[in-house]
Amino acid sequence: MDGLLDAAAKGARLDFDTAQALYRHADLHGLAHAAHRVRLRKHPEPIVTYVVDRNINYSNVCVCACRFCAYFRPPGNPDCFVLSHEQIGKKIEETLELGGTQILMQGGHHPDLPLSWYEDMLAFIKGTYPIHIHAFSPPEVAHFAKISGLSTAQVIARLKAAGLDSIPGGGAEILVDAVRSKVSPNKCSARQWLRIMEEAHAQGLRTTATMMFGHEEEPDDRLRHLFAVRESQDRSLRGARGGYTAFIPWTFQPENTNIAARKLTSVEYLRVLALSRLVLDNIDNVQVSWVTMGPKIAQLALFFGGNDFGSTMIEENVVRAAGVSFRLSRQEIDRLVLTAGFTPRQRRMDYSQVPQAQTAAAQEALA
Template sequence: MTARSSEIDSILQRGADGGRISPEEALLLYTEAPFHALGEAADAVRRRRYPDGIVTYLIDRNINYTNVCVTACKFCAFYRAPKHAEGWSHPMEEILRRCAEAVELGATQVMLQGGHHPEYGVEYYEELFATVKAAYPQLAIHSIGPSEILHMAKVSGVSIEEAIVRIKAAGLDSIAGAGAEMLPDRPRTAIAPLKESGARWLEVMEQAHRLGVESTATMMMGTGETNAERIEHLRMIRDVQDRTGGFRAFIPWTYQPENNHLKGRTQATTLEYLRLIAVARLFFHNVAHLQASWLTTGKEAGQLSLHMGVDDLGSIMLEENVISSAGARHRSNLHELIWMIRSAGRIPAQRDTLYRHLAVHHTPADDPVDDRVVSHFSSIALPGGGARASLPLVDSR
């Protein structure tokens, strides 16, 4: 055994045992650790954390209130500039109609997300969250991200702290990891020059955590960032988590190449994604959950990730327009998602936003029977879709 191999084995063992590994060690594992050994160490972490063998899923809906945005990110195919002929904003009754559909199909969470509309300040979000919460108190509002918080505070001329306190009081339950993309300066500036810095994104998250609003953290791979920058992204998140403990989960996903300015010049491979998933499970000793993104990587990679340390397979996302606009076309239904988990040797369980188990499907006899619960890749990408498109409540093809 070479000295390098011995070093890698030592790091893998320490990580598998729950020890802390450095960013430099994480980069070494990401680039040089044998694939199977890396996956085995990451899965050891999952088994220790979740010895019951349960892998969770969520039923939720992404509801976009507007596609009008002033930020013009190069990887985004969803937004339209202010005054563009294809720009739209949903009226409140349309948002509530979509919430009603989600509730009918068993959703426990909504993600209300949209562009940085030049006129939407804190007052707009207060009304949005309060109205949804009053109509559907059973829905957790896991929504927006630091970028929207910075934007609404600027429009309304208030501090970040005041914006967070007010939207929390209005009904926001937790913050999505939206807008993280790549946090290190070089790749972030290259793909989103008008967006806040990664450090600023994390400052808002840290402030929210200290005000009692937890969140998730995400990462978009495949826009030309280096391996070292991918690991630096993880380090930046872990440093905040060391101080606040407010990130519930880490969710990496892969850049989608259609209909945007980057035009697919760079992309992350499935192997790169799976290696990153495994390294993340070893590196984030202080983050409870690791979620795979089958929406962008496909169901086969999503299932493989269950052997790389993943304990959550994300959601039957009843609607998703942003990533779908850039080419994500992977759909599923509830039965298929449960099959993906069970055939990987895990026990499926529906969870809520806080990762509490709502229904554990120990055997197929425990499985839900609603054939209408299907992921719906994009209401605006389907024939006849758009501002008022409905879910296919019966068609489960």
């Protein structure tokens, strides 16, 4: 194991069997040390980044009925909503006042909203506010294609023309169809998810990739997911169009869902995080998940391969609906990063850093 970990830390590309052996048998601290060495090789500066943004759920109406989701409401439910432009604008104004640089927008698969509704929303935001729009995961793009009769590539092109800046990695869950058929049977397949991301890359849009694990998958399915993302990034990088900026693994939260699963331990989370850093040698940034694991484990995760603290999440609704409600301000993130021994830096979606003078001004305004 030590020899395999040392080779991985020095840049040797892992094959599936080696990754499997490390996942099953490597010492936890040895795995962490190797992942941290890779992180330092890619990012030798002692900096941990984060983005100031807000998750805006423009609607909770969804016909997918994913078994892991506690947030959606079926059409006709009295709790259904669709945000107006005025409501969205107010949320964006609050985000900008807090020094935010982007919004993450996601909603359900609404059966009655045409593609033009989403285009109008994007055009309104871009025409009114100086903010990056990170929106519409691959299953949403697939849904828009279905209701419009267009290809997913055509949908991406129209959304980009309307103002879409990048695409989040939601809806990946586990990129193994045998698992998807059990937990989210009405969403796009694993192959479609990857193809939509690669179509976005080909059109010049950067994206992120995620993995939600700890529900009905087997440990080897997590590895299959990692290798599928790595191969997808290889294909996009061959086209020299950028690809995935970051990978974000997070643990399934079972409360209020239709899946009876135990919550994974912090050790199980950290093991997957470290392995992600070792397998995904072509993705520069690995994000820790304070939203699901809490701030202390997120601090520790910075020594298991993580170099990014994620988002301030001024607003977050989906994970909260599953019974998890950690909240951190940008000052708290700064403190956590500093006390872990790193320097915090605010970033944008593409991982360029926000000028420190601008960050300081936002902090002063908050004080």
